[in-house]
Each structure stands twice: as structure tokens, then as C-alpha cells.
Amino acid sequence: MRRPGRRLTAEEAEIWAQVARTVTPLEKRRPVPVAPVSVPKPVVAVTAAPAKKVKGRIPAPLPPRPAPVKAKPDVPVNLDGSWEKRISKGTLAPDFSLDLHGSNLDQAYLRLMHGLIQAKAMGARVVLIVTGKPRPVDAADRGTARGAIRAKITDWLAASEHAHDIVAIRGAHRRHGGQGAIYVVLKKRK
Incomplete structure (x- = not known):
């Protein structure tokens, strides 16, 4: 269906005819003849209207809105107060422990995935994962892969097949490894 609008000028029609001659159709169709249109070129001086000036102070454009984050409806974002209290006091006892410390990245990823499968099969609710301490902040130590x-x-946890089973991830208490470990709280099995 042809859209209503302006007609091609003679120059545009000639350019279109040149482009149309270079195109090879996908299926065999009879060629559509393109006749050059001879339209005299009007000599008209076009001047743009000056932009209106706005009086007063012009506010800066608003920053773009961040895309809304869709939270999973069946996964609570926070643990209740009793969980947080047990974590902060160090009375939370992990049901399953997984030590990734000392592994390279590939080994650690595989051990993490297999460990979570095993923890879920055992019905574990709290998994302690020992990762090693975070990267040092000292500029002299930045060259290490620590x-x-x-x-x-x-x-890894967010992108894994276990993501829908994870309720929360929290830093471990000092007695379980402190900054070098995390707790992964899994959904309760029915």
C-alpha cells in the first residue's frame, strides 16, 4: 500500500532508478519499468524560521529513568528479623559447607554448581560458601589475583539454574570465615 505524501523530485527519481537497476530480486518477477520523471526544478529560496527564544531559565533535561527491576514475586527480598539476628550474633548453623578457597575460577564454578545440587538434595537450608577474602584495597597488592x-x-549464583531457589545471600559471621565466606539461604523444600 502506498503512503500518501510528496512525490519524488526529478533528481530523487533518477537516483532511485540507479539504485533499482543494481538490485537483484529474491524471486523471479517481471521487472517494473521505472520511467524518469522530468519535472522542472523550481527555484525557491527556503529560509528556516528563527527559533523562538524562551524567556527565563531553561531547566536541564531530566535524566533517563532507570529500567524497572522486576523482582521475582515468590522470592522475598529480605529475611525476617530472627534470621538477621542469628547471622549477626553468629548463632546461625550452616546445614552444608562448601570450600572454594584455593581453586581456580573454572574449578570453583563447577564445585559451586555441584555443591548446590548436593545441598538441595540433602534438604539444606543454609549453605556456607568459603570463597577467600575479597581483593585488597592497597595499591601495592593490586597485581595479585587474590x-x-x-x-x-x-x-554466578544470579545466573545459575539455582537462582530461583536462593532466598538471600549474606556475608558470613566472623566465626564462619567473615569476609572470606558467605551464607546462601535456600528456599524451604515442601
Whole structure:
């Protein structure tokens, strides 16, 4: 269906005819003849209207809105107060422990995935994952690969097939490894 609008000028029609001659159709169709249109070129000086000036102060454009984050409806974002209290006091006892400390990234990822499968099969609710301490902040120590597992683990958990079973991820208490470990709280099995 042809859209209503202006007609092609003679120059545009000639350019279109040149382009149309270079195109090879996908299926065999009879060629559509394109006749050059001879339209005299009008000599008209076009001047743009000056932009209106706005009086007063013009506010800066609004920043773009961030895309809304869709939370999973069946996964609570926060643990209740009793969980948080048990974590902060160190009285939370992990049902399953997984030590990734000392592994390279590939080994750590595989051990994490297999460990979570095993923990879920055992009906574990709280999994303690020992990752090693995070990267040092001292500029002299930046060249080391220390803390690589800790830097990747939350991304691995979020992108894994276990993500829908994870209720919360919290830093471990000092008695369970402190900054070098995390608690992963899994959904209650029915």
C-alpha cells in the first residue's frame, strides 16, 4: 500500500532508478519499468524560521529513568528479623559447607554448581560458601589475583539454574570465615 505524501523530485527519481537497476530480486518477477520523471526544478529560496527564544531559565533535561527491576514475586527480598539476628550474633548453623578457597575460577564454578545440587538434595537450608577474602584495597597488592572467586560468586549464583531457589545471600559471621565466606539461604523444600 502506498503512503500518501510528496512525490519524488526529478533528481530523487533518477537516483532511485540507479539504485533499482543494481538490485537483484529474491524471486523471479517481471521487472517494473521505472520511467524518469522530468519535472522542472523550481527555484525557491527556503529560509528556516528563527527559533523562538524562551524567556527565563531553561531547566536541564531530566535524566533517563532507570529500567524497572522486576523482582521475582515468590522470592522475598529480605529475611525476617530472627534470621538477621542469628547471622549477626553468629548463632546461625550452616546445614552444608562448601570450600572454594584455593581453586581456580573454572574449578570453583563447577564445585559451586555441584555443591548446590548436593545441598538441595540433602534438604539444606543454609549453605556456607568459603570463597577467600575479597581483593585488597592497597595499591601495592593490586597485581595479585587474590579474591577473584569472591568477586564472581554473586554473578554466578544470579545466573545459575539455582537462582530461583536462593532466598538471600549474606556475608558470613566472623566465626564462619567473615569476609572470606558467605551464607546462601535456600528456599524451604515442601
